[in-house]
Amino acid sequence: MSEPTTPSTPSGTTTTAGQGDLADPAARRALMAGxxxxxxxxxxxxxxxxxxxxxxxxxxxxxxxxxxxVQRGLITALIGPNGAGKTTFFNLITGFDKPSSAGKGAHWSFNGAKLDKTSAPKVAKAGMVRTFQLTKALSRMTVMDNMMLGAKDQTGESLAKAMFRPLWHSQEGEVRAKAEELLARFKLLEKKDDYAGSLSGGQRKLLEMARALMTDPTMIMLDEPMAGVNPALTQSLLGHIQSLRDEGMTVLFVEHDMHVVQHISDWVVVMAEGRIVAEGPADTVMANPAVIDAYLGAHHDTDLGDDDLLSDEVVKELHHEADEEEAARRDAEKGKR
Ligand SMILES: Nc1ncnc2c1ncn2[C@@H]1O[C@H](COP(=O)(O)OP(=O)(O)OP(=O)(O)O)[C@@H](O)[C@H]1O
Known part of the structure; x- marks a missing residue:
């Protein structure tokens, strides 16, 4: 697992291990060792x-x-094959959906506050904020307007209301300054007047993250932060996520890319068919038979190809099949000449 560089914080200072014990990988390992x-x-x-x-x-x-x-101050990945229930789980705990078990034993609390019957805006106010994919409406707004909206309305709802009579009106200068600081951090300041829809896949992900940070969350929840991001920006996005943790934020993210999961997660939670089937540090959880079963059983399209999830025997077999296919292709080509 490689460690982050030392990116700038919003205030322009530099992150150091001294800011919090959990910026130190050994401290994180020690914390979870038991x-x-x-x-x-x-x-x-x-x-x-x-x-x-x-x-x-x-x-x-x-x-x-x-x-x-979910442990405070760490990066926890929530993984699982397609349809495992990850997104639905995110929706439930952030107040965007209601559990079927509401009133029948369902409880959840965040940072000491009960969230059982709390609406999405109240969840965000409690400090648990999730990123949102750029919807069509948000794509037609400028990057800066997206940021201003982030300060006001983490639910992505009440768009029209927010645009006509912004609740942040009285502190607009302050909010704008904060937005500019965050955009600078995420290298998007030059794009502030561009339509959000004109950004590249990676820049959109950066904007989604920057927008979520407008309310200074205690925990940020990222849904597939690396989807659609080109390799050049991947490293930068990973560095940003790690630096948020190093500054003391808790990160919970859903991701399909196992390399990303292994690279930045301090702890991994695995879901399959709606249940949690395994937990642990990335390197051990990937070798857990329950996890391998979950992925293989789901006929998952991407992860079946991920060597990390497969036993040596299965990998050997797949390599052998690939070699045979390649040999057959070459023979066919020779035959044509
Ligand atoms: N609104 C809905 N109506 C009906 N079924 C739904 C709805 N939302 C989710 N499901 C079903 O619930 C299950 C869990 O879906 P969910 O999207 O939460 O999984 P996921 O782990 O996020 O999958 P993926 O990795 O593909 O995004 C799936 O069987 C899905 O088809």
């Missing part, structure tokens, strides 16, 4: 605790989480 590597494991200092959350869609159980704790 945590049992099993679903629902207790954490030394959980910032988010979830109990008995289920969500059914017709006959489908999309989420069935008995207990989950």
């Amino acid at each position: 945590v049992v590597q099993e679903p629902g494991a207790a954490k030394p200092e959980p910032i988010l605790t979830v109990d008995r959350i289920t969500r059914h869609f017709g006959g489908i159980t999309a989420v069935d989480v008995e207990h989950l704790e």
